[in-house]
Amino acid sequence: MAGGKRPTGNAALRSEVPGVDHCLQEAMTIPGAVGASIVDYTTGFPVATTGAAPNEDHEAAAAGTAEVVQAASSRSLFVSAVPHDLLEDLIITTAGGYHLLRLVHTEFDSRLVLYVWLDRVRGNLAVARRKMQRLADELVARR
Amino acid sequence: MSTLTWKERPVAGTRTAAPGDLLTQVAGARQTGALMVGGHPKGAVYVFEGRVIYAESSSAPGVGELLTSSGRLAGRTWQSALDLGAPTSRVGRLLVEQGHLTQGELELCVLGATYDAAYFVLADRTAPVEFRPGVTHWLGPVVHIDAAAVDREVGRRIRLLDEIFPNPLIDVAPVIPVTRPPRERVTVTARQWELLVQADGQRTPADLAQLLGRAGYAIIQELRRMAAAGLIEPPEIRTADTRELIRLPQPRGSSVPVITGPEPSSRHPPPEGRKPEASRPEVSRPVAEASRPVAEASRPEVSRPVAEASRPPGEQRPPGEHNNAPVRPPRLARRKPGAKLPKEMAGEAPPVHQGADEVLLKRIRTALRALR
Incomplete structure (x- = not known):
């Protein structure tokens, strides 16, 4: 409560949790990765984080991530009318970086998205996207 | 939770703190145990060496409900893991070891369920709370969350809701x-x-x-x-609608037998749940408004029917004045199915009632079986 903003986001990660922790470590091996997190997009809460975040604030980044996902999944412009044509990734590019969001579809009820921030010069969008797809699927055992 | 009783003596000095503050205090001391929070909804936060490992609330589905209702785990898979792992507090680990879940799924599910329940457990800062040292959860430690992070997230979630619609x-x-x-x-x-x-x-x-x-x-x-x-x-x-529905039988009021004896309250039928005048001060009355019908009801009403009769027929009574209160039990807050009556209402001898229900159910069951 009284503490700064940083420690909270890392809370789940700092402890010994191989599953989620491992996923984020793997995400950081993507060429050009600067930071990664798993975000609950209904509440904008970073469930686990690692590395850097835009503006050094994982919580603000998570809140922003949630807004983007909500916009894409609830506005009719992006929602497909075809059944089971679910949202997969969201990619935002800036002059300096890539922001990749991959939805993690668990069978039980959850609303999670894997977020990776890539350096524009070192990162490769296609490679990163493939890797993130694999990571999100491995996390919940979909192959 | 069901194995724990509320009758045990609470830990001294922890009774007055808000649930969130007590959690921070317990976490600061690196304690292990369960923070039991009463009120509505009831719940608990489990702390292992100062870190939150799980939370549960009657308003939030637990890990078991999330996994089985979604079809991710079959009911019997969950039940067998529960039977096998609960005594040693390693249900979570067992599910992963037996290959029913990936570690990632388990962690995400526990994290989600914990933050979800924590919101309901910690949001009401006035709820009664006590800390039970040494109590662990059957799930076992799957995740370790910073207690301050949980408390802060609860505050944030409350604000988020009020931003949407503050009611x-x-x-x-x-x-x-x-x-x-x-x-x-x-x-x-x-x-x-x-x-x-x-x-x-x-x-x-x-x-x-x-x-x-x-x-x-x-x-x-x-x-x-x-x-x-x-x-x-x-x-x-x-x-307001519910009140209207309850008020529907009001026209019958005049046909109700008028009690004029010296001890009117003792003659009231038991289901109305009222105590005689003498014992009234003992009854705790949490809300002033709720207590009003009780007070009105137990007042001797010798002169009441006369007063009512003398009232002009066109005159509407204000809704607060229940002149037909003797025929109607005091209004209660809506409860969930199966929830217990508030103490002051339930004090009238509920065990007899329950027993009767059991007997009746058994008879119905036997009769149905005979029909088959």
Whole structure:
């Protein structure tokens, strides 16, 4: 409560949790990765984080991530009318970086998205996207 | 939770703190145990060496409900893991070791369920709370969350809800979809659709969360959005409606036998749940308004019928004045199915009643079996 903003986001990660922790470590091996997190997009809460975040604030980044996902999944412009044509990734590019969001579809009820921030010069969008797809699927055992 | 009783003596000096503050205090001391929070809804936060490992609340589906209601785990798979792992507090680890879940799934599920329940457990800062040292959860330590992070996230979630639509009654009141949407074209999300389909006017948000296997907070969030969009009835109107329904039998009031004896309260039928005048001060009356019918009812009403008769027929009585109160038990807050009556109401000898129900059920069951 009284503490700064940083420690909270890392809370789940700092402890010994191989599953989620491992996923984020793997995400950081993507060429050009600067930071990664798993975000609950209904509440904008970073469930686990690692590395850097835009503006050094994982919580603000998570809140922003949630807004983007909500916009894409609830506005009719992006929602497909075809059944089971679910949202997969969201990619935002800036002059300096890539922001990749991959939805993690668990069978039980959850609303999670894997977020990776890539350096524009070192990162490769296609490679990163493939890797993130694999990571999100491995996390919940979909192959 | 069911194995723990509330009758044990609370830990000294922890009774007055708000649940969130006590959690921070316990975490600071690197303790292991369970923070039991009473009130409505009831719940608990489990702390292992100062870090939160799990939380549960009657308003939020637990890990078991989330995994089985979604079909991720078969009911018997969950049950066998529970039977095998519960005594040694390693149900979570067992599910991963037996290959039913990946470590990632388990962690994400526990994290989600914990933050969800923590919201309901810690949001009410006035709820009674006590810390039970040494108590662990059968799930076992799967995740370790910073207690301060949990408390801060709860505060943030409360603010998020108020930004959507500031009416906390929506979170607990039975959900009633409006019969006529307030506009020509209505857009609902898939989750809102689920809620509208299952809302039957009786189910509370907690019931819907359990039924759908969805996070309790996510349900409340959608309900607040739908309330903001005018798709569900605001709870205040609902209470007014209920009152009207209760008041319907009012015309019968005149045909009720008028009690004129010296001890009117002792002659009242038991289901009305009233105590004689002498014992009234012992009854705790939490809300002034709720106590009013009780006070009115037990007052000797020798002169009352006369007063009523002398009233001009056209005159409308203010709703607060229940002149026919003797025939009607005091109004209670809506309870969930199966919930216990408040103490002051339940004090009238409920065991007899329950026993009778059991016997009756058994007889019905036997009769049905004979018919087959």
